[in-house]
Amino acid sequence: MRRQLFSEMFAWMVRPRMNILRVVVAGLGSGCGKTTVSTGLMGAFASTGLRVQGFKVGPDFIDPTYHTMVTDRKSRNLDAWMLPERTIQTLFQSNVAACDIAIVEGVMGLFDGTVNSGGSTAHIAKLLRCPVILVLDVWGMAGSAAALVAGCKALDRNLNLAGVILNRVSGEKHAAMCTRAIESATKMPVVGALHRDHEVKLPERHLGLVPTTEDVSLRTKLDRISSLVKSSVDLNRVLEIGKSAPPLAEASFKRVNRRKTARIGVAYDAAFSFYYQDALDALSAAGAELGYFSPLHDRTLPEDFDGLYIGGGFPEVLAKELESNQPIRSSIKKRVEQNIPVFAECGGLMYLTKSIADFQGAQHTMVGILDCKTKMVGKLTLNYTHASVLRNNMLSNRGTSIRGHEFHYSRLDDVPSDACLAYQMKRGSGIDAGRDGWVEYGALAQYMHMNFAAYPKLASNFIKTCMRYRRK
Numbered sequence: 282m283r284r285q286l287f288s289e290m291f292a293w294m295v296r297p298r299m300n301i302l303r304v305v306v307a308g309l310g311s312g313c314g315k316t317t318v319s320t321g322l323m324g325a326f327a328s329t330g331l332r333v334q335g336f337k338v339g340p341d342f343i344d345p346t347y348h349t350m351v352t353d354r355k356s357r358n359l360d361a362w363m364l365p366e367r368t369i370q371t372l373f374q375s376n377v378a379a380c381d382i383a384i385v386e387g388v389m390g391l392f393d394g395t396v397n398s399g400g401s402t403a404h405i406a407k408l409l410r411c412p413v414i415l416v417l418d419v420w421g422m423a424g425s426a427a428a429l430v431a432g433c434k435a436l437d438r439n440l441n442l443a444g445v446i447l448n449r450v451s452g453e454k455h456a457a458m459c460t461r462a463i464e465s466a467t468k469m470p471v472v473g474a475l476h477r478d479h480e481v482k483l484p485e486r487h488l489g490l491v492p493t494t495e496d497v498s499l500r501t502k503l504d505r506i507s508s509l510v511k512s513s514v515d516l517n518r519v520l521e522i523g524k525s526a527p528p529l530a531e532a533s534f535k536r537v538n539r540r541k542t543a544r545i546g547v548a549y550d551a552a553f554s555f556y557y558q559d560a561l562d563a564l565s566a567a568g569a570e571l572g573y574f575s576p577l578h579d580r581t582l583p584e585d586f587d588g589l590y591i592g593g594g595f596p597e598v599l600a601k602e603l604e605s606n607q608p609i610r611s612s613i614k615k616r617v618e619q620n621i622p623v624f625a626e627c628g629g630l631m632y633l634t635k636s637i638a639d640f641q642g643a644q645h646t647m648v649g650i651l652d653c654k655t656k657m658v659g660k661l662t663l664n665y666t667h668a669s670v671l672r673n674n675m676l677s678n679r680g681t682s683i684r685g686h687e688f689h690y691s692r693l694d695d696v697p698s699d700a701c702l703a704y705q706m707k708r709g710s711g712i713d714a715g716r717d718g719w720v721e722y723g724a725l726a727q728y729m730h731m732n733f734a735a736y737p738k739l740a741s742n743f744i745k746t747c748m749r750y751r752r753k
Contacts, residue, residue, distance in 0.1 A: 301377050302523040304443075305338075305406040305413045307387035309429060313418040314448035316344050316483060316490065317506055318475070318514075319386035324351035324507025325516060326382055334380040336373070338405045339388030340665075340686040340730065342555035342593065346493040347483075348386070351503050355558040359385065359409075361400040362665045363684050364735045366408055371532040372559055372734065373409055382523055385411060391433060395665060403440050410529060412443035412522050420449040420477065423458040427466035434467060443522045446514060447474040472522070473514030492554050492595070541570040543747035546586035550575035552603060553628055555593030555730070560740075563733035564590075567740040569747075574609075576632065577602055581612040588622040588747035589613070591629030593730060597657050597691065600637045600645035610648050617650050620723035622675050622746045627689055630712075630719070630726040631655040634693060650721055653696045663688050666709030666729045668717060674703045674725050675746040676739045683739075685731035687711075704729070723750065 306319040319335070327333045335348030335356035340363065345356035357376055359369050377383045387402030391413070394401030406413050415433060419426045426447070434442050445463055450456040456474035463471055483490050483502070493499050545564060547556070553576065565571060574582060576591075577599060596603055603610075617623055617633075625633055631647070637655040638644045647655070670681040677683065687709050696713045703718035704711065704727065711717030711728055718727045723746070733740040 300528050301374070301383060301526065302381065302520065303377070303383040303385065303409065303411050303526050304519060304523045305385040305387055305402060305409075305411040306416060306446075307391040307402045307406070307413050308389075308416045309418075309433075310390040310393075314416050314475070315386055316347060318416045318446055318448065318510065319344075319384055320347045320351055320503060321506040321510030322514065322516075322519065323348055323384050324503060325511040325514070326384075327352050328507060328511065329516075331381040332379065334377050334383045336376075336383060336385040337388070338385060338402050339400065340688070341388065342557075343490045343492050344386060345558075346554070347490070347499070347503060348384075350493050350500060351507060354380075357559055358557055358732070359405050360732070361404055361408070362395055363686065363732050367532070368735060369405070369408060370529070374529065374532045382520070385409070391415070392436065400665075403437055407440060410441075410527050412441045412525055414444045414446055414472065414519065414522060415442060416446050416448055417459075418448045419455070419459045420451070423455065424462040426459045427462040430463050430467050430469060434469070441525075442469065443525065444470050444472045444518065446472060449477045450474045451477060470518060472518040473510070475509060475513050478509065492551070540568065542568040543587040543744045543751065544570045544572055544585055545588045545590055545744075545747060546572050546574050546582065548576050548589070548591040548629065549573045550577045551594075552577050552596045552599040553592055553594040553632075555626070555628065556590075557732045557734065559734035560732045563737055563740045564743070567733075567737060568744050569740075576609055576613070577606060580606070580608045582609065582616055586616075586621070587751040588743065589616075589624070591623065591625040591632060593627035593629065593689075596628045596632050596647075597637055597639050597655075600639050600647075601643075603632065603637075603647065604645040610646075614648050614650060617648075617722050617724055620750060622743065622750055623724035623726070624676065624743060625724060625726040626730050627687070627728055630693075630728060631691060633721075633724065633726050637691075640690075650724060651693075651719060651726060652700075653693045655691050656694050657691050659690070661688075661690055662692075662710050662728075664709040666711075666717075667707040668704035668709070668711075668729060669707055670703060670718075671705050671716075672701065672703040672718075672720065674718065674720050675723065676725060676742050677703075681739075683729070683731055683736065685709075685729040687728045687730065689728060 348356035702716035
């Protein structure tokens with residue numbers, strides 16, 4: 282199998298670079314098995330020696346960590362709400378140039394996105410001219426599976442729907458019934474069928490899957506999923522579908538290696554792991570030297586940090602452990618009171634408040650820079666966001682427009698009426714009454730997640746602020 286895969290790949294590798302072998306793995310909705318199949322395909326191809334680059338449509342932070350674990354390459358997000366189409370094309374091509382195959386995991390259902398389907402999996406597939414393999418959960422159906430596939434084909438004739446992988450089949454007879462129905466009615470090949478297997482179900486909780494930063498044992502489960510896909514899917518047919526993708530018009534991009542001018546500490550551990558890799562790369566390209574620290578395990582901040590970036594994650598799940606590390610909480614508070622620039626998103630915002638009350642109501646002391654308390658609630662706040670900057674801050678000036686997203690089960694209680702909130706939300710909830718972006722000392726803390734890859738100027742502003750702090 283491995284020799285055959287390599288012989289097929291060689292013909293592609295000698296073609297022009299922009300003939301990129303690529304597929305999008307889509308579904309009809311959340312929970313149909315997209316992540317299982319996508320990650321399994323990535324792991325299966327990687328196990329044959331191919332260089333696999335994973336991507337995720339939409340604003341997901343967790344699924345890409347699964348891709349990264351099986352490919353040993355950082356997975357990337359392709360989000361048409363937060364990133365301009367030209368940026369998506371550039372990021373895609375720059376990250377697949379040294380790879381053999383790109384596998385793009387979709388988001389939600391194939392056609393689910395913003396108004397007029399912007400940002401949907403179908404949108405990204407057409408933007409990148411990718412053939413689509415549809416993952417279809419056929420538990421409890423047979424001939425009706427053909428109607429679902431036919432409906433997807435009919436809804437958008439400009440979409441290259443090229444194959445189907447059946448998920449949760451009950452046996453060989455069931456798989457054969459679904460396959461005959463689909464191929465007879467739609468002429469679309471069924472390239473694989475995964476049997477129902479409780480042992481490959483990925484662990485979930487309130488914000489989706491459990492991140493790989495918390496559970497290293499997931500590697501064993503992902504290896505099992507990769508083996509299952511390898512034995513249940515015709516990988517050569519998938520390669521053929523991927524090779525059918527037409528050439529892309531080469532995007533213009535150049536790698537910038539600016540002299541490092543500021544050292545930014547990035548909080549990274551099981552409590553804080555929600556970062557877009559392209560956002561970190563944008564900071565590096567703008568001149569940041571990135572260092573890493575753990576609010577869970579480190580006792581103090583390194584003295585050479587000129588700024589801090591505290592992203593999202595699960596501080597509510599690890600609130601007791603964060604509380605118990607009093608030395609680093611004091612170290613962070615002291616540095617913030619000395620006006621070190623801090624950019625905090627969602628979980629980082631929560632960490633800077635006085636306390637977090639977890640889902641059981643237990644209250645845990647946090648850094649205490651923001652004069653309010655965080656409380657976990659039963660209602661999910663989930664939005665794409667659009668902020669208009671009302672007050673100058675370390676990232677942006679009044680009048681700037683920023684797109685992002687928010688995704689959390691928390692709220693801030695007792696926000697002071699005179700809190701300096703820099704953003705008015707045109708779309709989204711923010712911290713309080715449609716406002717977001719709390720400015721306190723040198724910190725900017727917000728519920729909104731954003732991607733510096735879409736706003737190189739904001740990345741540059743962050744670094745300039747860090748440089749001014751260092752010179753004091």
